[in-house]
Amino acid sequence: MLQVLKDKSYTDYYSNGFVETDISLPEDLVDEIKGHYLAKSRGHNDFLKFFANNEHQAYLEGNAIGFFINAFPKTAKKMVKKFYDKAYNKAVYCEQAYIEKVLAYLLENGFQKLFRTRYIVASYDMYLRNGHDSPAAGIHTDLPNFHHLYETENDLSLFIPLVDLDDENGGRLSVLPEDKLRIPGNVLLKLLYEHFSQAPECLDENGYIESDRITPSQLAAFVKTKPHQDLMAVYKGATSLAKKSYAGDFKRTVETKGKVLMFNNKNFHAAEQWKNESIDREIYVIRMVPIYDARIKLKSTLHGTPVNNVLIDLEEGTIRRFDGPVDLATIPEAEKLKL
Numbered sequence: 073m074l075q076v077l078k079d080k081s082y083t084d085y086y087s088n089g090f091v092e093t094d095i096s097l098p099e100d101l102v103d104e105i106k107g108h109y110l111a112k113s114r115g116h117n118d119f120l121k122f123f124a125n126n127e128h129q130a131y132l133e134g135n136a137i138g139f140f141i142n143a144f145p146k147t148a149k150k151m152v153k154k155f156y157d158k159a160y161n162k163a164v165y166c167e168q169a170y171i172e173k174v175l176a177y178l179l180e181n182g183f184q185k186l187f188r189t190r191y192i193v194a195s196y197d198m199y200l201r202n203g204h205d206s207p208a209a210g211i212h213t214d215l216p217n218f219h220h221l222y223e224t225e226n227d228l229s230l231f232i233p234l235v236d237l238d239d240e241n242g243g244r245l246s247v248l249p250e251d252k253l254r255i256p257g258n259v260l261l262k263l264l265y266e267h268f269s270q271a272p273e274c275l276d277e278n279g280y281i282e283s284d285r286i287t288p289s290q291l292a293a294f295v296k297t298k299p300h301q302d303l304m305a306v307y308k309g310a311t312s313l314a315k316k317s318y319a320g321d322f323k324r325t326v327e328t329k330g331k332v333l334m335f336n337n338k339n340f341h342a343a344e345q346w347k348n349e350s351i352d353r354e355i356y357v358i359r360m361v362p363i364y365d366a367r368i369k370l371k372s373t374l375h376g377t378p379v380n381n382v383l384i385d386l387e388e389g390t391i392r393r394f395d396g397p398v399d400l401a402t403i404p405e406a407e408k409l410k411l
């Protein structure tokens with residue numbers, strides 16, 4: 073992350089777990105976002121699409137439910153699905169509706185000053201809504217998965233509450249700072265490259281891995297490899313350490329409606345129970361991915377919707393939207409982070 077963020081924001085991130093941008097979106101933009109998602113039907117939950125293939129396995133295997141999953145995989149999967157169905161009464165992914173508007177506002181207000189790296193990809197957006205009857209999200213890391221494929225240990229999320237998250241309402245985010253415990257993620261990109269660069273049918277003419285060409289059976293074979301299994305064991309171990317040894321070290325934020333917070337969703341985090349019975353908790357998130365020198369292309373879609381199509385130039389303070397995913401081969405090598 074030292075390569076991604078400037079000294080002050082890096083220090084905030086390292087010791088506090090999150091970076092306050094000190095920028096709040098204008099009230100009318102926040103209301104516009106709320107209005108947009110109000111039109112989506114209640115119960116719409118894209119989160120469940122992540123349950124096809126692998127996913128969350130290491131996280132779940134770390135506790136009692138893990139044993140249950142191994143013994144009764146079908147019933148357990150249904151139970152997990154049910155849990156996430158209850159966790160959000162609306163979860164909408166990849167509308168890509170407000171990425172440019174939000175980033176344009178941030179860049180007008182000095183957002184780029186937080187960064188050392190020149191480019192970052194705005195991968196996709198999401199809207200999450202839950203009520204007081206939803207279970208709070210416990211301690212977890214957003215584990216990498218093959219739906220995204222290109223993920224790093226330094227992915228950054230813009231976390232924008234559309235309602236106040238405070239003592240009265242609850243729903244506050246808390247994060248375990250990196251100076252307490254971190255888990256490796258970039259090594260997964262290395263492993264993916266090492267594995268799939270051996271499959272000529274997955275490579276383009278420049279030797280880049282075409283993420284969209286990797287088949288489910290090829291992924292299943294990768295999952296079984298020793299290095300990947302070793303990494304899953306690391307995730308599992310770290311998750312149990314975070315819960316057992318660091319539960320008291322999470323830093324909590326207080327966020328007002330529209331205030332933009334940045335955090336690394338690969339670091340352990342949790343959300344407090346939502347307490348307000350008369351309104352729902354609503355969050356808008358933009359997931360950003362720093363660019364590394366891994367010769368792996370970004371995926372063009374997530375569950376059928378175009379993603380990875382916005383490039384932010386943090387030196388010029390500009391945003392560019394492409395028809396397809398940002399072509400990482402066009403980014404000068406000197407501007408890429410070293411894996």
Ligand SMILES: [Fe+2]
Pocket residue numbers: 212213214337341
């Ligand atoms: Fe999360």
